[in-house]
Amino acid sequence: xxxxxxxxxxxxxxxxxxxxxxxxxxxxxxxxxxxxxxxxxxxxxxxxxxxxxxxxxxxxxxxxxxxxxxxxxxxxxxxxxxxxxxxxxxxxxxxxxxxxxxxxxxxxxxxxxxxxxxxxxxxxxxxxxxxxxxxxxxxxxxxxxxxxxxxxxxxxxxxxxxxxxxxxxxxxxxxxxxxxxxxxxxxxxxxxxxxxxxxxxxxxxxxxxxxxxxxxxxxxxxxxxxxxxxxxxxxxxxxxxxxxxxxxxxxxxxxxxxxxxxxxxxxxxxxx
Amino acid sequence: xxxxxxxxxxxxxxxxxxxxxxxxxxxxxxxxxxxxxxxxxxxxxxxxxxxxxxxxxxxxxxxxxxxxxxxxxxxxxxxxxxxxxxxxxxxxxxxxxxxxxxxxxxxxxxxxxxxxxxxxxxxxxxxxxxxxxxxxxxxxxxxxxxxxxxxxxxxxxxxxxxxxxxxxxxxxxxxxxxxxxxxxxxxxxxxxxxxxxxxxxxxxxxxxxxxxxxxxxxxxxxxxxxxxxxxxxxxxxxxxxxxxxxxxxxxxxxxxxxxxxxxxxxxxxxxxxxxxxxxxxxxxxxxxxxxxxxxxxxxxxxxxxxxx
Amino acid sequence: xxxxxxxxxxxxxxxxxxxxxxxxxxxxxxxxxxxxxxxxxxxxxxxxxxxxxxxxxxxxxxxxxxxxxxxxxxxxxxxxxxxxxxxxxxxxxxxxxxxxxxxxxxxxxxxxxxxxxxxxxxxxxxxxxxxxxxxxxxxxxxxxxxxxxxxxxxxxxxxxxxxxxxxxxxxxxxxxxxxxxxxxxxxxxxxxxxxxxxxxxxxxxxxxxxxxxxxxxxxxxxxxxxxxxxxxxxxxxxxxxxxxxxxxxxxxxxxxxxxxxxxxxxxxxxxxxxxxxxxxxxxxxxxxxxxxxxxxxxxxxxxxxxxxxxxxxxxxxxxxxxxxxxxxxxxxxxxxxxxxxxxxxxxxxxxxxxxxxxxxxxxxxxxxxxxxxxxxxxxxxxxxxxxxxxxxxxxxxxxxxxxxx
Numbered sequence: 001x002x003x004x005x006x007x008x009x010x011x012x013x014x015x016x017x018x019x020x021x022x023x024x025x026x027x028x029x030x031x032x033x034x035x036x037x038x039x040x041x042x043x044x045x046x047x048x049x050x051x052x053x054x055x056x057x058x059x060x061x062x063x064x065x066x067x068x069x070x071x072x073x074x075x076x077x078x079x080x081x082x083x084x085x086x087x088x089x090x091x092x093x094x095x096x097x098x099x100x101x102x103x104x105x106x107x108x109x110x111x112x113x114x115x116x117x118x119x120x121x122x123x124x125x126x127x128x129x130x131x132x133x134x135x136x137x138x139x140x141x142x143x144x145x146x147x148x149x150x151x152x153x154x155x156x157x158x159x160x161x162x163x164x165x166x167x168x169x170x171x172x173x174x175x176x177x178x179x180x181x182x183x184x185x186x187x188x189x190x191x192x193x194x195x196x197x198x199x200x201x202x203x204x205x206x207x208x209x210x211x212x213x214x215x216x217x218x219x220x221x222x223x224x225x226x227x228x229x230x231x232x233x234x235x236x237x238x239x240x241x242x243x244x245x246x247x248x249x250x251x252x253x254x255x256x257x258x259x260x261x262x263x264x265x266x267x268x269x270x271x272x
Numbered sequence: 273x274x275x276x277x278x279x280x281x282x283x284x285x286x287x288x289x290x291x292x293x294x295x296x297x298x299x300x301x302x303x304x305x306x307x308x309x310x311x312x313x314x315x316x317x318x319x320x321x322x323x324x325x326x327x328x329x330x331x332x333x334x335x336x337x338x339x340x341x342x343x344x345x346x347x348x349x350x351x352x353x354x355x356x357x358x359x360x361x362x363x364x365x366x367x368x369x370x371x372x373x374x375x376x377x378x379x380x381x382x383x384x385x386x387x388x389x390x391x392x393x394x395x396x397x398x399x400x401x402x403x404x405x406x407x408x409x410x411x412x413x414x415x416x417x418x419x420x421x422x423x424x425x426x427x428x429x430x431x432x433x434x435x436x437x438x439x440x441x442x443x444x445x446x447x448x449x450x451x452x453x454x455x456x457x458x459x460x461x462x463x464x465x466x467x468x469x470x471x472x473x474x475x476x477x478x479x480x481x482x483x484x485x486x487x488x489x490x491x492x493x494x495x496x497x498x499x500x501x502x503x504x505x506x507x508x509x510x511x512x513x514x515x516x517x518x519x520x521x522x523x524x525x526x527x528x529x530x531x532x533x534x535x536x537x538x539x540x541x542x543x544x545x546x547x548x549x550x551x552x553x554x555x556x557x558x559x560x561x562x563x564x565x566x567x568x569x570x571x572x573x574x575x576x577x578x579x580x
Numbered sequence: 581x582x583x584x585x586x587x588x589x590x591x592x593x594x595x596x597x598x599x600x601x602x603x604x605x606x607x608x609x610x611x612x613x614x615x616x617x618x619x620x621x622x623x624x625x626x627x628x629x630x631x632x633x634x635x636x637x638x639x640x641x642x643x644x645x646x647x648x649x650x651x652x653x654x655x656x657x658x659x660x661x662x663x664x665x666x667x668x669x670x671x672x673x674x675x676x677x678x679x680x681x682x683x684x685x686x687x688x689x690x691x692x693x694x695x696x697x698x699x700x701x702x703x704x705x706x707x708x709x710x711x712x713x714x715x716x717x718x719x720x721x722x723x724x725x726x727x728x729x730x731x732x733x734x735x736x737x738x739x740x741x742x743x744x745x746x747x748x749x750x751x752x753x754x755x756x757x758x759x760x761x762x763x764x765x766x767x768x769x770x771x772x773x774x775x776x777x778x779x780x781x782x783x784x785x786x787x788x789x790x791x792x793x794x795x796x797x798x799x800x801x802x803x804x805x806x807x808x809x810x811x812x813x814x815x816x817x818x819x820x821x822x823x824x825x826x827x828x829x830x831x832x833x834x835x836x837x838x839x840x841x842x843x844x845x846x847x848x849x850x851x852x853x854x855x856x857x858x859x860x861x862x863x864x865x866x867x868x869x870x871x872x873x874x875x876x877x878x879x880x881x882x883x884x885x886x887x888x889x890x891x892x893x894x895x896x897x898x899x900x901x902x903x904x905x906x907x908x909x910x911x912x913x914x915x916x917x918x919x920x921x922x923x924x925x926x927x928x929x930x931x932x933x934x935x936x937x938x939x940x941x942x943x944x945x946x947x948x949x950x951x952x953x954x955x956x957x958x959x960x961x962x963x964x965x966x967x968x969x970x971x972x973x974x975x976x977x978x979x980x981x982x983x984x985x
Contacts, residue, residue: 030891030900032883032955037875042955043887072462078883079900090464098462105456108573108680109304110512119452123463127448155510157573171459181462233954252941308685309624312692355806358861358872364684365623365806369857372799376850379721383842398720398795399699492631492795493699496692503685534700538707545707547700554696561689565679573680 023086025050025179025210026071026096031080033063033070040066043080044235050178051208053201054227055215055241059254062232064214065101065183072098072181084179094123097177099168101184107157107164114152116167117142120174142173147196162193169197180204182213186220198224218266221245275412283407283429284488285531288553290429290436291485292523295497297443298478300516303502304454309367310475311498313352315482315491316371317344319397320378322483327385334431338483345479348374349472400490400550402531405429428487435484442477443516450474451512489550500557501526507568526557587835596838598732599724599791603830603849605739606788610797611804611826612746613780615819618805619757620777624687625672627798629778630785631691632668633661634698634794637719638705645708652715654731658738658786661719661794665782668694722793722846724837731790738787745780750819753777758815791834792846799850800826807857810864829853881906886930886956888912892919893931932975933959939971 026048033040041063048054056064069075071082073089084092097120117139118131125131143149146166151159159167165185172180180201186194201211201224215221221228221241228245230236230253237249247268295311302311318341325340326332348370355366382394409415409424416422443450453460453467461467482494489497505518530553535546565571590597617623640660645651668690675686702716724732755763756773764770781801788797808821833849862869880902888903889912898904898917907913912923919927936959952962959968 030887030903032887034879034883037879039883039954039956042883043890069458074458074461078880079887079903081899093462093464096462098459100456100458100462104458106304106306109455110506110510110515111451111455112511115512116455119456119459122448122452122465125448127445157510255941303681303685306682306684308682308688312624312627312688354869355861358869359806359809359867361806361809362618362621362623364621365618365802368623368627368798368802369806369854372796372803372850373854373857376796376799376847376854379844379847380851383844383847394721395717399702493692493696495688496696499685499688499692503681503689506681507679538704543704543707546703547707548696548703551696551699551703554693555700558689558693558696561693565675565681568679571679 022047022083024048024083025085026181026212027083028067028071029081029083031067031070031082032078033066033075034078039078039233041070041231042234044231046229046235046238048179048210048212048229049227050210051205052226053205053211053213053224054229055213055221055225056229056231057215057218057221057253058231058236062253064231067231068098068181068183068212068214072096095178097172097175097180099172099180099182099185102161102164102168102187107159109156111156112152113143113148113154113156113159113167114139116156117170117174120171123175139170139174142170143167145173146170146200160190162189165189165193166196169200173200177209179210180212182211184214184216186213186215186217218250222266275410278410278412278415279408280406281531281535282410283426284402284405284549285528287405287426287429287432287488288402288527288531288549289524290432291481291488291494292497292501292527292553292557293520294432294436294439294481295478295485295494296501296519296523297439297516298474298481299498300502300505300512300519301450301454301474302478302498303506304512305471308499308503309364310349310352311478311482312495313348313367313371314345314475314479315486315494315498316375317341317348317378318479318482318486318494319491320344320374320381321479322397322486323378323381323385327381334427338480341483341486342476342479344374345475345482346472349475396490397486398490398492399548400486400488400493402488402549402553403535403546405488432484432488435480439477439481442473446470446473489553493550493554496554496557497523497526500554500561504557504561504564504568507564507571510570522557522560526553526560530554530556583839584836587838588832593838595724595727595729595732596834598729598736599727599845600831600834600838602732602735602739602787603791603834603845604827605736605743605830606784606791607800607804607826607828607830607833607849607853608823609739609742609746609780609826610784610788610800610830611808611822611824612750612819613742613777613784614801614826615805615808615822616753616757616777617781617801619815619818620760620774623802624684624798625669625778626781626785626801628672628687628690628694629665629669629782630794630797631698632671632694633665633785633789634695634719635701636661636664636698637716637789638698638701639664641705641716642701642708654728654734654790657716657719658734658789661789662782662786664694664698665785669778669782718793719789720793720795721844722789722791722796722849724791724834724845727790735787735790738783742780742784742787745783746823749773749776749780754816754819791830792849796846796850799853800829803850803853803857804829807853807860810860810867813866825853825856829856882956885910885912889923889927889930890934890955892923892927893934935975936968936971939974940967943971 024047028044028046031044032042044067056067058064070077082089085095121135121139125135140152143152146169148163148166148170185197204211222245225241228241229238230249232253236253237244245268299311302308321341321344322337325336329336351370352366355361355369356363379394405426405428407425409421449465449470453465453470457467485494485497501522502519504522505515508518509515531549533556534549534552538545538547587596590600617626637657637660640657641651644653644656671690672686675681676683705716752768752773755768756770760770784801785797788800792800804822804826805818807825808818812818812821829849829852833852834845837843837845837848865871884903884906888898888907891898904917907923908915911920912926913919937953940963941953
């Protein structure tokens, strides 16, 4: 071992303790999460840029959702740091909106569509603050924006899967955040909903917001996203779709699980 | 009639009503969180909590009892979590292990210690003694204005009344937190809400309600008050606010009707003695739930989950 | 001889001996039957069943008395308890299936309402002339003091039958408990086996009423299987471990209870069982608390060490306090954070392995590999020495690395 002449710059101890400042909407450094003895994600560094749509892609069980949840502190992390807009995540929460997986909640819960959307305003109104008419009309406007304007008083158990997803998106819109984190927003939704959601997300991007989606449909990556983050327990690649979404990177991420014919249809970037 | 009612029925009935409402309110959230059996576990561990508090302080006083029971509930929840995680054991079994063990310990301690001087024995702990909480200094309705008579109210009444109003207040103040963390815990956490504390606070509130109700109805019938009114209410409406109001109504009806049926029902049937009021309150709440299961307008699931 | 040793040797009287034998058999049957229940994730259904026995006991007493009988005939009381227990079980299943209420709410509702109704019936009995000495309260927490000889026989025989039934039905029940879908595909009638299982649970509950009582009988069905899970991963063994643990609890508990006054049988048996559980929870070799805490700490240090060395190898600054502590403790960095000689050597090895992994992932783009590249698995564990030598050849040897930097 000692004969391996790899040169290492001696790190200056003082500098080592100063956090590297990143003003990105979301920056992860050395994030590790494990379920039991097996890392779900290992030492992941990532920077998600503003005014861009980023897809997090990787095979099942690669830690895509885990990455989002650990970044938000929904599940505990074993090590690593998370900053948002240059601040620790806990002080930046007002600027972050999160859309969990649709299947993570019980849709039999006794409540209505508008009630769910207003949950996005809970941070602003606090425990006892009043929902003013202005806030209510904002919630309704968010519902309109996802094409659910006529469903405000509908019982949530009566919604289709696509409608449920739109309601969740409306709730995130109500938060009026600068960073939107979405966990599989297109999973199991109809084509019309998918179009509606992507339209909203693109308009968010146009407003300069950062949008990050856990995504599983490789065929739409190129159409929907600007930036891609590829993960399989460890980070495999990260960068603009144009240069990063290559067959090499996909093979490294999915390890032979993608049939060659499938890869051909993805309009991949030329190998970097 | 008036004087007899004020003396023998008014206070137990009020205690029953306060106890039912205090338990039904947290019960709504326990049921929606699929934690109905946490209510079961809590009510079982109230007994050991009270016994330990008694053995430590030597007196049967409200504050140590409440603290003891709340401590036991927190201990139980921690144990359940530990067993679940460490042994990778399903929650039902983890609860079963925890509450039976603590309950057995409580019974053993009770049998071993000399509690004959105080109103603390196994039978009362299981069945309650609502009937004995009478107001002997009362003569008729005018006693409500008589300080001497009021001073002779059973001490359980102000205790459960305070607890009941505290539970109502907590439910109102923390309504939004309870609602959002019950519906979508991950989202609540991402908002930065202390979901762990909310969950623990709910359990402690339920434990305090259970210990206050314990005097009157015993540790097992408390479970009926946690579960039956909110469960029946869930089948009546699809709105959380209305569900909670329904559950309060059902709790009050169960308490009043149960007490009346226990006291006067046997007389109507020609028998001489009353039957257990606590048992009858549970029975009435069960009957209400059965009716709601059969005829409640929102009794079955709708949408995607129907006929799963 | 002390009373405890007498009781342990079954010398504390004929009744006590029969009770001890009965409790042992009951414990065994409950542990084994409880395992099936536990594996089907329905452990607490048995709690509803147990509490639902109370009105049955009371009603059976009233019926027997009104027909001029004694009312305290154990067999009759147990029969009555079985009837309402069955109704309680059906009520749970009906509510969970037919309404939007979840099974846990149904269990809690049935448990408390049946119990409450049972208490009403008990107070009715207390007002009956012959009911004052009925002693039905002993069914709540179990009591073997002053038990009649014939009752002890009922318990011993019942316990034996329950063990026998468990033995006979072990094959289909095991199949269903471990993999219901597979069992169904193999032509096993799963609902029928489920009913058999609940029938066995009901039988155990009813037999246990007199010894353990209806509030705590569920402990005998739940604690031994949960304890057994700490000791074995082999599914078949769990049943017999649980049976043995249950039998041991029953035997020790009954003997302890017989050795001194004021030691009610039910709670003692449960506490013996819980003690066995607690010991397992803390000290079981793989799943126990002590082992798990040690393992987690070791794992966490491993992760931080590895991440720290990765950072060193890339000359990146380290911010994480724990990482710094771990590296310092192993003298991989100095107190001021600068890498030591060893630290640099270790980091170099990590850097080399990372490059080996890069090459390996280029060559072996197959599914089997992807999960292993998790940052912690040493490359030597995945590839043979000659394969690694091939990676090194492709990298171009250590010298090339140096040239590349």
